Each structure stands twice: as structure tokens, then as C-alpha cells.
Amino acid sequence: MKALLASPWVRWGLAGLLQLALVGLPLADRLQVHWFGEEVTLALRPIDPRDLLRGDYVILNPEIQLIETGIGVPAGIAGGGDVWVVVEPDEEGISRATAVLSAPPADGSIALKGRVSSTPGASDATMRIDYGLDAFFVPEGQGLEIERLPRDRVRLVVAVSADGRSAPLRLVADGEVLLKDSAF
Known part of the structure; x- marks a missing residue:
């Protein structure tokens, strides 16, 4: 040997x-x-920047990044801590935050794992959560087309694993697939 x-x-x-x-x-x-992972659809607010080294990409701002504390935020959650945001589809099929948990849900609910970026202050009743779903790379020249679409038409379909990990699958507008993301 x-x-x-x-x-x-x-x-x-x-x-x-x-x-x-x-x-x-x-x-x-x-x-x-x-x-x-199970698919969920998230509402977005896209903005198109350009990175000279990586090409075009769309910055994604999922609406569930800002959580109203009225939905039930457990006490003791601090910035930098992990949380699981339970989502359920509304009548339009868009998954909305229904609860914030300090541990994965035990009832099999779909929950995205995120990290608390900021906690509510005295004048603000929202907390910001980062899910790692902040950019979607696009072929050169297509970023501006996506940016010009009305904000309320663009959606992000993500896969969510049982333990809360998430990955983008595709950008959709009016039910039409704009771009697909491969695992590689």
C-alpha cells in the first residue's frame, strides 16, 4: 500500500x-x-444591471424578501440568523409568505430557508430576508427586455427542497417562459 x-x-x-x-x-x-424540490412561483421586481466579467443578469427582488411582522415572527430572531418562511399560493398561484419559523416546519409545509438581513425597527414593521435568489443570468442583450416588462408581470419559479434550500428554475411573464436556469 x-x-x-x-x-x-x-x-x-x-x-x-x-x-x-x-x-x-x-x-x-x-x-x-x-x-x-417542489416548485413555487414568486412575484418579483426586476432591475437589469450588467457585469463586465459575467455578462447580463437580472437582479431579483422577490416580494417575500420583505416580511411584515404581522404574519407572526417568532421572538428572539436576530439579524444573521436562519429562518424558514412558509409560503402558500394565493388565488393567482403566486406563493406568499404566511409564517416565519425559527426551525423547519414539521407539518410538511413548503418553506424557504433564508437568513435575516435586517430586523424590524421602532418605525418599521418589516424584516428583510435573503434567500440567495438575488440574480438570474441572462443571454447578452436580453436583460433590458426583461427590465422593460411591467413589474407585476414577471415571476420567478423556484424549486424548494424539503429542508428549505431553493434554486431558481425559470423566469416567467404572463405564463410564458422567458428564461430557464439549468442546474449547471
């Missing part, structure tokens, strides 16, 4: 496998959410 590990070919091979594993694990995680 010792002689086998002494071989430079084996050491290079092990180093290569380790690098592949480091790259593959996040992709496998995202692929798992895409394949096994």
Missing part, C-alpha cells in the same frame, strides 16, 4: 479526484434541489 501511494501518478490522480469532488459537491446540491 505504501509503495502504491508513493507513485506520483497515484498522488496526482488523488489530487485530481479531490478537486473534482470540491467542484462537484455544490453542483450536486443544486441539481438535487432542481430534481426533487
Whole structure:
């Protein structure tokens, strides 16, 4: 065994496998959410910037990033803490926040896991939650087209896993798919 590990070919091979594993694990995680997650549709407010190194993308502002404390926010939630936001579809099929929990729901409800960015202040009854759904990369030149659409027409369909992880699947306007996101 010792002689086998002494071989430079084996050491290079092990180093290569380790690098592949480091790259593959996040992709496998995202692929798992895409394949096994439940789809929910979120209302958005898109804005189109441009990144010279990465191309066009649309900044996504899901409406559920701002949570009114009136829906029931557990005591003791602080900025930087993890929360699970339970969503249920309304009459239009748009998933809206119905509760904020400090642990995953035990009843099988669909809940997106997020991190509290800001907590309500004395003059503000909303908390901001980051779900990691803040950008959607688009082919060059299409970002401006999406930006010009009325805000109330653009939706983001995401996959949500049982443990709350979420990944964007597609941008939709008036029921028509504008763009699809692949797991890779």
C-alpha cells in the first residue's frame, strides 16, 4: 500500500479526484434541489444591471424578501440568523409568505430557508430576508427586455427542497417562459 501511494501518478490522480469532488459537491446540491424540490412561483421586481466579467443578469427582488411582522415572527430572531418562511399560493398561484419559523416546519409545509438581513425597527414593521435568489443570468442583450416588462408581470419559479434550500428554475411573464436556469 505504501509503495502504491508513493507513485506520483497515484498522488496526482488523488489530487485530481479531490478537486473534482470540491467542484462537484455544490453542483450536486443544486441539481438535487432542481430534481426533487417542489416548485413555487414568486412575484418579483426586476432591475437589469450588467457585469463586465459575467455578462447580463437580472437582479431579483422577490416580494417575500420583505416580511411584515404581522404574519407572526417568532421572538428572539436576530439579524444573521436562519429562518424558514412558509409560503402558500394565493388565488393567482403566486406563493406568499404566511409564517416565519425559527426551525423547519414539521407539518410538511413548503418553506424557504433564508437568513435575516435586517430586523424590524421602532418605525418599521418589516424584516428583510435573503434567500440567495438575488440574480438570474441572462443571454447578452436580453436583460433590458426583461427590465422593460411591467413589474407585476414577471415571476420567478423556484424549486424548494424539503429542508428549505431553493434554486431558481425559470423566469416567467404572463405564463410564458422567458428564461430557464439549468442546474449547471
